Amino acid sequence: QVQLVQSGTEVKEPGASVKVSCKASGYTFTANYIHWVRQAPGQGPEWMGWMSSNSGGTFYAQKFQGRVSMTRDTSIGTAYMEMSGLRSDDTAVYYCARGSGSDNWRRLDYWGQGTLVTVSS
């Protein structure tokens, strides 16, 4: 069965960086994109960007450009999201999700369990 398993809770000081991992299993890792979505406490989800697990190509929401980097290691079927210059308003649960389909049939069909990132001094 498809699973995405993320790394554990992180506590960071303002200005620091964080790197969250997302290990995929149960499907061919390079066949699907990985998307990253975050959710601040009490808020709705916010889409951050996607990465092609095959080519490594990326697309980031403008809000995160220059601060976020999405990478992967195909040998171990793992995607990573690194964010720098953390601020208190980056405190959120960060999710990876598998992208499937094309055109109107695009969707996020499997999600990781989420990684809480707390930014506090």
Next chain:
Amino acid sequence: DIQLTQSPSFLSASVGDRVTITCRASQGISSSLAWYQQKPGMAPKLLIYAASTLQSGVPSRFSGSGSGTEFTLTISSLQPEDFAAYYCEQFNTYPSTFGQGTKVEIK
């Protein structure tokens, strides 16, 4: 960016009720819309994609319709496990965007 506006933001209903949630897009998105259910402390779960296609394993009491700028998610007979938050997401144009959510609570 395309904005998605859900209504209502909050809904109080009873088991067995028929429930409809609306998602309006700020510009036409064809049928490139998905619906998710999220329970507290859990990741979102895909219910519907391409506006009306039921994800495998999702009960048939969930259905979606619409195209262009107006979409609906309907739960034909609300069950106890359906009390949750619901979000729409558009994929027509990146960046993808989510609606602000609809919280369905027990009356």
